[in-house]
Amino acid sequence: xxxxxxxxxxxxxxxxxxxxxxxxxxxxxxxxxxxxxxxxxxxxxxxxxxxxxxxxxxxxxxxxxxxxxxxxxxxxxxxxxxxxxxxxxxxxxxxxxxxxxxxxxxxxxxxxx
Numbered sequence: 001x002x003x004x005x006x007x008x009x010x011x012x013x014x015x016x017x018x019x020x021x022x023x024x025x026x027x028x029x030x031x032x033x034x035x036x037x038x039x040x041x042x043x044x045x046x047x048x049x050x051x052x053x054x055x056x057x058x059x060x061x062x063x064x065x066x067x068x069x070x071x072x073x074x075x076x077x078x079x080x081x082x083x084x085x086x087x088x089x090x091x092x093x094x095x096x097x098x099x100x101x102x103x104x105x106x107x108x109x110x111x112x113x
Contacts, residue, residue, distance in 0.1 A: 002029060006100060008107060011091040014100035020048050020056040026094055027060045035085060035095040037103045039068035063090055071102050074109060082110035 003025045005013040017038065018026070026034060034057055040050050050066040057064035065085045069078050086093065086107075095103035107113070 003094075005029070005094060006104070008104060008113075012086070012093045012095070012107060014103040014107070015094060015096045016099050017043065017047065018053075018096050020052050023053070023056050023060055023062065027062055029094075031062070031092050031094040033063040033065065033089040033091065033093040035065045035067055035082075035089075035093060035103070037067055037069050037095055037097040037106055039070065043098065065089070067106075069097075069102060069106055071098075074102075074106055079106065079109035082106050086110060 003015055003018065003022050005015045007013045013031075018034075023034070034053070036050055036053055038047070041047065050068075054064045054066065067078065067081055067085060069075075095107065097103045
């Protein structure tokens, strides 16, 4: 099983909401860092919790970053945190939120693209 991603650069891609069961496919696709931009509970009880993602990512050797942002309300501090996360990340990096759009917007703000 593969995860559908949208590459913004050769080292950075976005995708829609993942489940912890998607993480082996993420690793198999060559990603080394996963950034979760979706606040816990935003999608209700069906949305996996960031702690579940962190534990599952760790078992696969993936670096996991929880950087929640609210759609339409991304702050300068969050863009700076994303910039720092990208600088520290082992690539390639996959970021996700509900649809991938928020992660793409945050990436643009963090990198000036």
